[in-house]
Amino acid sequence: GENVEQHPSTLSVQEGDSAVIKCTYSDSASNYFPWYKQELGKRPQLIIDIRSNVGEKKDQRIAVTLNKTAKHFSLHITETQPEDSAVYFCAASSMNRDDKIIFGKGTRLHILP
Amino acid sequence: SAVISQKPSRDICQRGTSLTIQCQVDSQVTMMFWYRQQPGQSLTLIATANQGSEATYESGFVIDKFPISRPNLTFSTLTVSNMSPEDSSIYLCSGRDQETQYFGPGTRLLVL
Numbered sequence: 625g626e627n628v629e630q631h632p633s634t635l636s637v638q639e640g641d642s643a644v645i646k647c648t649y650s651d652s653a654s655n656y657f658p659w660y661k662q663e664l665g666k667r668p669q670l671i672i673d674i675r676s677n678v679g680e681k682k683d684q685r686i687a688v689t690l691n692k693t694a695k696h697f698s699l700h701i702t703e704t705q706p707e708d709s710a711v712y713f714c715a716a717s718s719m720n721r722d723d724k725i726i727f728g729k730g731t732r733l734h735i736l737p
Numbered sequence: 738s739a740v741i742s743q744k745p746s747r748d749i750c751q752r753g754t755s756l757t758i759q760c761q762v763d764s765q766v767t768m769m770f771w772y773r774q775q776p777g778q779s780l781t782l783i784a785t786a787n788q789g790s791e792a793t794y795e796s797g798f799v800i801d802k803f804p805i806s807r808p809n810l811t812f813s814t815l816t817v818s819n820m821s822p823e824d825s826s827i828y829l830c831s832g833r834d835q836e837t838q839y840f841g842p843g844t845r846l847l848v849l
Contacts, residue, residue: 625796658838667829667840668780713779723768725831725838729779 626651628716630728638736643701645731647714650695654716657690657697658725662711671712672699701733709735739764739832741841749847750820757816758844760830765810768833771803773826774843780829786813820848 627650637643649657655676660668674681674688674697681688687700701708711732717725740763750756760769769786784792784805792805807813817824825848830841 660840667842670837670839673837723833724770724782724785725833726782727780 626654626716626718626724626726628714628726628728630714630731632731633729634732634734636734636736637704639704639706641704643699643704643708643733645699645712645714645733647697647699647716647728648695649697649716651716651718652695653718656717656725657688658715658717659688659699660713660715660727662713662730664710668713704735706735706737709733738837739766739834739839741830741832741839743830743841743844745844746842747845747847749849752821752848754820755816755818756820756846757814758828758830760813760815760832760841762811762832762839764834766832766834766839767810768838769807769813770831770833770838771805771813771815772829772831772840774829775826783815783828786815817846820846822848824848 630647658673659671661671662668672683672686672688674690685702690697711730713730714728715725742761744759771783772780774780782795783798784794786792786805786807788807804816827843827845829843
């Protein structure tokens with residue numbers, strides 16, 4: 625089955641700087657890679673996703689890149705703000721197979737004032 | 738987008754008892770799932786809830802412990818049976834439409 629590794633587990637960045645979270649996956653059949661943000665006591669919320677036919681996707685301050693050959697994908701947050709502090713989860717899924725989304729272990733992002 | 742609600746939002750239960758969690762989606766979704774999340778940890782998939790048939794369980798989860806129903810496209814239940822303190826966790830319902838997977842707010846369960 626799919627295995628998703630996520631690094632780092634904790635990340636602290638100065639407000640205004642960029643944050644990068646990296647993930648790898650094991651199943652070459654995976655073709656859908658969402659990223660979720662979870663604030664304390666809240667449900668996970670989808671912030672951006674990318675499909676295997678695309679190498680990069682951007683939405684305002686958030687971007688995701690995908691390298692299918694290396695089975696790597698990354699989340700980039702630019703100009704970080706205090707409200708970006710949360711736990712971020714990467715995930716992988718094969719939309720054509722069983723549709724299960726398998727999550728990484730999460731990255732706790734702290735934005736320092 | 739789909740909005741997912743769960744009942745109860747939290748509960749405290751005695752060991753040996755069972756609790757049924759209800760999940761309601763405000764629109765039809767193709768897939769529904771149940772996850773477990775320990776405090777400070779990631780989401781672990783328990784099972785895929787299949788409409789009108791038995792759920793598909795992940796390794797380490799069995800139907801006798803976590804019976805699941807999905808009578809229609811917008812509703813599912815998860816029962817945590819014969820509870821022990823190790824079952825204390827947050828249980829999240831999730832639904833997927835054509836494009837996106839959404840999560841319910843979770844049910845916070847404490848077993849004494």
